[in-house]
Amino acid sequence: MKRDFHAPGRSAVYGTRGMAATSMPIATFTALEMLQRGGNALDAAIAAVAVLGVVEPQSTGIGGDCFCLYAPAGTGRVIAMNGSGRAPAASTPEALRSRQVGTLEPTSAHVVTIPTAVSGWELLNKTYGRKELDELLRPAIRCAEEGWPVHARVAADWATAAGKLRGNEASARRFLVDGEAPRIGHRFVQPELGRTLRAIGTKGARGFYEGEVAADMVATLRALGGLHTEEDFARSLRGAEFVEPIKTAWRGMEVYQCPPNGSGLHVLQLLGILEGFETPEAGPISAERYHRHIEAARLAYRDRDAFLADPAQVDVPVEALTDPAYLAALRGLISDERAMKLLPPAGGSDLAKHKDTVYLCVVDEEGNACSFINSLFESFGSGILAEKSGVMLHNRGYGFRLQEGHPNCIAPDKRPMHTIIPGMVMKDGEAIMPYGVMGGHFQPMGQTLFLTNHFEFGLDVQEAIDCPRLFPSPAKGVVEVERNIPSTVLDRLSRLGHEVALIDKPHGGGQAIFIDRKAGLLVGGSDPRKDGCALGF
Incomplete structure (x- = not known):
């Protein structure tokens, strides 16, 4: 896609030796400053996240x-x-x-x-x-x-x-x-x-x-x-x-996530469900695309609420939940003609609405790539x-829950179910993209919207972040939509059976850096929903 320079927006950022993308300009500057003083990507990320905490x-x-x-x-x-x-x-x-x-x-x-x-x-x-x-x-x-x-x-x-x-x-x-x-x-x-x-x-x-x-x-x-x-x-x-990361093969690449107690496994689920569909001809801002993503997310978040917990104290069936046959069965539940009225039972949710988090990513001149997320919830x-x-x-x-017998029931020295999830895309044994999307429970949905925007629909890094978002809220039972989704798309979603509701604040915020090793380029994007920026040198 070509950017419309008459419309508000920003271009993707290009660099060759180092790049950082964070949700505040001073944190991005701090990361680059640390790289230029001889630090690596991890040093820069820690310095930046400490600044963000202030x-x-x-x-x-x-x-x-x-x-x-x-x-x-x-x-x-x-x-x-x-x-x-x-x-x-x-x-x-x-x-x-x-x-x-x-x-x-x-x-x-x-x-x-x-x-x-x-x-x-x-x-x-x-x-x-x-x-x-x-x-x-x-x-x-x-x-x-x-x-x-x-x-x-x-x-x-x-x-x-x-x-x-x-x-x-x-x-x-x-x-x-x-x-x-x-x-x-x-x-x-x-x-x-x-x-x-x-x-x-x-x-x-x-x-x-x-x-x-x-x-x-x-x-x-x-x-x-x-x-x-x-x-x-x-x-x-x-x-x-x-800990040992979890991963899935996707579109000729490997997508990596942290394992439970984080919710990264649901990114892998969503990608596996959606990969079996043909790419919608109407593009990323279409009712068909959003409908499928909503339905897949409803199923993945159902599994989250039933199974995600601290694996040190509870068995979390990661392999079973990400098994291609299981994901194919979930895909078979999704119809392009209507929304599911009821989901097959797997567990309910009494979790609250979106939370606050910061995500950042840094790549240094050597090609070290860091994907980092830090949160107060x-x-x-x-x-x-x-x-x-x-x-x-x-x-x-x-x-946590107080429901005894539930996998996520509070217990001594137990970690609660976590929403914050950094992401990393690898190809042929090399990192090609550290990325993340903030927003509490929205994060698996947000990550997969971003990944498919970029790698499936061909949007550049910044466009893929900018693209309008929606989220089927497990707590509210409605699809929370941003204001810039066209009314014709919302009308079609409503006629498919989704209850849509506009939200006051946009969904999350994200950053990503694409590493184009053949061209020797770093391409970064940072979410306009936040105050930050991507910068490279």
């Missing part, structure tokens, strides 16, 4: 979790790292019921699992990085201590979350200005977070999981009824771990601020 505080931070896929050049390998946290050792359904907890609430201390992002950063840095962690954190420290202007999408998200922040005294003091969310351009300063980042730079992850910072987080949570202990945090010093996570240390705590444990 300047995009509603989405991410050291009080959250992370996942990473890293493809070291020349190895033919993809390294997967799980940096998701576990429930406190005392967290059982019985213990919560004894405290009159009948349901898990998103702003409760009980949904704060032990944040494991910092453990993940240190593990990746020590294993594959070139720069010391202290150097990687300096740009984030500068942004925290000197302040950074609030950007437009950040301001909009902040305003939406203002009610949550008012519900916590510390958050209201530190994250509201005269009781309201800061406006666009406000220079937001976080000295306490700066000190904590300095402690991590000096002491490594111990500066977070032991000592004053850990004590502050534990005291904050216990004051709100939490079951957390300093021992829980100390055990999480080595909480992040390398909901906007500002739990809304609980450990004020002395400046750590906003996530609410990833909201993905």
Whole structure:
């Protein structure tokens, strides 16, 4: 497709020696700066995500979790790292019921699992990085201590979350200005977070999981009824771990994902279901294409809610769920003439709507490729601020259930079902695209929309990110659509039996870098739904 230069939009970004794509310009700049100072793609990614935790505080931070896929050049390998946290050792359904907890609430201390992002950063840095962690954190420290202007999408998200922040005294003091969310351009300063980042730079992850910072987080949570202990945090010093990635062959390539407890396996399911259809002649913005994607997603998310959990404590049948024969059977349930009224039973969902996350990708001159995602889950996570240390705590444990016998029932040291999923595409033993799409539960849907936009329908990287999105919400039972999908397409979807509803904010945000090894080019894209950009040199 040729870009219409009369229409608003942006072109794909080209480079030859290095490239980064993130959801904030200062984070993209930080990544490139680290590459130019001799760091590799992983160094650049950690430096950038630390900055994002300061300047995009509603989405991410050291009080959250992370996942990473890293493809070291020349190895033919993809390294997967799980940096998701576990429930406190005392967290059982019985213990919560004894405290009159009948349901898990998103702003409760009980949904704060032990944040494991910092453990993940240190593990990746020590294993594959070139720069010391202290150097990687300096740009984030500068942004925290000197302040950074609030950007437009950040301001909009902040305003939406203002009610949550008012519900916590510390958050209201530190994250509201005269009781309201800061406006666009406000220079937001976080000295306490700066000190904590300095402690991590000096002491490594111990500066977070032991000592004053850990004590502050534990005291904050216990004051709100939490079951957390300093021992829980100390055990999480080595909480992040390398895991074996999962993958599927697709259109002459291999698509890699982190394994459960993340939801990457559902990307593989969706690709397998959709690959059996002929490409719709009407293109990517057509009722036929969207209908098939909606129906495939309904089936994949049904499986997610029935089976996805912590594989250390529950058997998650990844091979069975991604078996080509099983996916072919699911494909056979999809009719181009009508939407399924009822799905074959596999499990229900009481999960909440879209969440906040940051995704970034970096490729360096050697061809190392990093796909990295870091999240607080909901906007500002739990809304609980450990004020002395400046750590906003996530609410990833909201993905647990209290339903005993369910695979995702809360349990001691258990990881909840996770939505954040970095992606990597390989071909002939080489990385050709680190990519990701943010948006909580939307992510498997978003990733597969992007991948098919680019590799099946032929849109360039930026066009594939820009393309209008929709999502069959498991929680609401409606198809949530962005405003720029043509009315004729929405009308056809309605007549096929889908209940469509416009959403206030667009679905997620994404970044990707295509590595054209024959031409010696890097081609990047960054989502206009966020404030960021892709840059190369």
